[in-house]
Amino acid sequence: MSDLRDLYQQVILDHYRSPRNFGVLDPATACAEGHNPLCGDKIKIYLRMDGDRVDGATFEGVGCAISTASASLMTEAVRGLERPQADALIASFLALMTGDGNGAAAVDLGKLEVLSGVKDYPVRIKCATLAWHALRAALEGGDSEAVTTE
Amino acid sequence: MTAPAAAVENEQRDSAVFDVERLRACFPILEREVRGHRLVYLDNAASAQRPEVVIDAVSDCYRTYYANAHRGVHALSEQSTDAYEAARAKVARFIGAPDSHEVVFTRGTTESLNLVAQSYGRRHLEPGDEVLLTEMEHHSNIVPWQLVCEQTGARVLAAPITDDGELDLDRFAGMLNERTRVVALAHVSNALGTVNDIPAVVELTRARSDAAVVVDGAQAVPHMAVDVAALGCDFYAFSGHKMYGPGGIGVLWGRRELLAAMPPYHGGGSMITRVTFERSEYMAPPQRFEAGTPAIAPAIGLGVAVEFLESTGLDPIERHEQELLSHTMEVLNDLPWVRVPGHASNAGSARAAVVSLVIDGAHPHDVATILDEQGIAIRAGHHCAQPLMDRLGVPATVRASFGLYNTHEEVDLLVSGLHEVRRIFG
Numbered sequence: 001m002s003d004l005r006d007l008y009q010q011v012i013l014d015h016y017r018s019p020r021n022f023g024v025l026d027p028a029t030a031c032a033e034g035h036n037p038l039c040g041d042k043i044k045i046y047l048r049m050d051g052d053r054v055d056g057a058t059f060e061g062v063g064c065a066i067s068t069a070s071a072s073l074m075t076e077a078v079r080g081l082e083r084p085q086a087d088a089l090i091a092s093f094l095a096l097m098t099g100d101g102n103g104a105a106a107v108d109l110g111k112l113e114v115l116s117g118v119k120d121y122p123v124r125i126k127c128a129t130l131a132w133h134a135l136r137a138a139l140e141g142g143d144s145e146a147v148t149t150e
Numbered sequence: 151m152t153a154p155a156a157a158v159e160n161e162q163r164d165s166a167v168f169d170v171e172r173l174r175a176c177f178p179i180l181e182r183e184v185r186g187h188r189l190v191y192l193d194n195a196a197s198a199q200r201p202e203v204v205i206d207a208v209s210d211c212y213r214t215y216y217a218n219a220h221r222g223v224h225a226l227s228e229q230s231t232d233a234y235e236a237a238r239a240k241v242a243r244f245i246g247a248p249d250s251h252e253v254v255f256t257r258g259t260t261e262s263l264n265l266v267a268q269s270y271g272r273r274h275l276e277p278g279d280e281v282l283l284t285e286m287e288h289h290s291n292i293v294p295w296q297l298v299c300e301q302t303g304a305r306v307l308a309a310p311i312t313d314d315g316e317l318d319l320d321r322f323a324g325m326l327n328e329r330t331r332v333v334a335l336a337h338v339s340n341a342l343g344t345v346n347d348i349p350a351v352v353e354l355t356r357a358r359s360d361a362a363v364v365v366d367g368a369q370a371v372p373h374m375a376v377d378v379a380a381l382g383c384d385f386y387a388f389s390g391h392k393m394y395g396p397g398g399i400g401v402l403w404g405r406r407e408l409l410a411a412m413p414p415y416h417g418g419g420s421m422i423t424r425v426t427f428e429r430s431e432y433m434a435p436p437q438r439f440e441a442g443t444p445a446i447a448p449a450i451g452l453g454v455a456v457e458f459l460e461s462t463g464l465d466p467i468e469r470h471e472q473e474l475l476s477h478t479m480e481v482l483n484d485l486p487w488v489r490v491p492g493h494a495s496n497a498g499s500a501r502a503a504v505v506s507l508v509i510d511g512a513h514p515h516d517v518a519t520i521l522d523e524q525g526i527a528i529r530a531g532h533h534c535a536q537p538l539m540d541r542l543g544v545p546a547t548v549r550a551s552f553g554l555y556n557t558h559e560e561v562d563l564l565v566s567g568l569h570e571v572r573r574i575f576g
């Protein structure tokens with residue numbers, strides 16, 4: 001069972017049970033939704049940009065431990081980053097998941113490293129990357145209309 | 151003869167009829183290990199495994215006599231055609247079809263239901279007409295009806311289920327009216343195992359409408375004796391891969407007079423009597439609905455799967471699976487952190503051996519990963535029944551679905567796997 005322990009580390013279980021930055025961000029400047037058709041899980045990311053800087057990020061949705069913890073850790077990590085740093089963080093995280101060494105060294109992932117166990121469970125990688133794809137979409141000009149009407 | 155001696159004899163007869171270890175030995179894949187554990191395969195509702203006789207029949211066809219069916223005068227084509235048509239006759243007998251011309255080979259339940267929706271539905275549906283489904287349908291018995299309703303201006307309605315996961319027959323009856331042209335429902339729910347009372351549904355439908363009754367039998371045929379004549383429905387659809395047969399083959403049974411009045415579904419070779427550029431004349435059913443080269447070897451394999459089910463006996467299979475179900479429900483009842491939504495605890499209702507459960511504080515996806523680590527294959531998700539999940543108020547469930555080769559020991563392994571989940575997620 002040692003592999004499962006790597007996957008379900010305490011930090012992950014903690015973020016699953018008490019997700020940080022969970023809920024609607026009001027006001028927000030962008031949002032985007034990620035959808036995993038395999039399990040039906042949906043995650044919505046809200047961003048508040050201050051110029052080029054991520055002033056705040058939250059998420060909503062029901063998901064498994066991996067997708068919830070990943071989204072929770074992500075909202076913590078991305079806050080306060082300038083756009084290029086945020087892009088680099090996303091690239092590094094996705095590289096960590098796909099085991100692609102090239103992008104990995106670019107950014108220190110810090111606490112996000114706890115998710116590295118996921119790469120040994122190929123069918124679960126999509127769970128871990130769901131929020132990150134949504135974040136990228138939100139940064140690239142997610143639908144701010146949808147957010148303000150909520 | 152004394153009573154105990156009779157009991158012993160009965161027991162012996164039963165175990166001679168249903169010897170699960172002997173049956174397991176017929177399925178080569180069950181010997182396989184997964185992550186260092188012997189495979190515990192509890193995902194039979196998604197797809198079952200095949201016995202060696204089915205694998206051999208498919209392989210034998212390709213090795214020794216394969217050729218296109220219905221298209222040659224040479225020896226191999228004749229042999230393939232004979233074997234293909236013999237499979238059709240076996241399937242007809244298996245489901246109590248009065249006539250093997252009523253058995254159409256398709257790619258599976260999904261294609262069978264699309265065929266009915268297009269060839270029957272499109273002819274009979276007009277703006278304002280209604281197609282009545284239930285809240286427990288698989289997406290493959292929802293989406294084809296939505297498509298044909300978009301084309302015709304008819305609309306889809308869903309009859310409600312109770313909190314216990316049963317079709318609410320009173321409310322179903324209340325929704326039937328002269329605009330109802332099609333009633334389409336599962337014989338057995340793939341997510342809940344609920345066995346719908348088809349004869350009752352047919353009786354209510356006939357009394358209140360002219361609707362055709364279309365039954366999705368994908369989850370019924372592997373688990374209980376099915377007799378379409380006794381059910382009284384108009385169409386019955388199922389898949390080979392869920393009944394220990396090959397993938398890529400399925401069946402649509404339809405009443406002869408209904409099939410005869412239906413236009414083709416696909417156009418192509420093997421379904422016409424004469425083609426000119428002005429017009430084509432179609433063959434009679436079932437060929438009218440089998441355009442193109444069919445899945446010949448899989449159909450032959452399906453015939454062998456049918457024989458395998460018949461020789462094992464649907465009644466003993468059902469009895470065995472019901473015992474597994476009771477055992478499962480009993481042990482799950484003792485776990486306060488497990489819920490089985492849509493499953494009445496006060497039994498009495500008919501259920502196939504499918505259990506959908508949720509664990510407090512652990513998402514089904516995580517449960518599946520932890521069980522997989524112990525070699526236990528279950529399905530986590532919405533089971534292609536999102537409206538049902540919405541109705542039950544859960545995003546997803548963990549589904550254990552049993553087959554004829556599952557054992558009580560495997561139920562216990564599942565339960566110890568759930569304890570492991572609980573240990574991790576606390």
Ligand SMILES: Cc1ncc(COP(=O)(O)O)c(C=O)c1O
Pocket residue numbers: 195196257258259260261288290291336338339340366368369389534
């Ligand atoms: C109740 C039910 N209907 C329809 C289907 C669709 O069957 P298939 O995917 O073989 O076409 C399934 C299984 O996936 C099912 O369980």
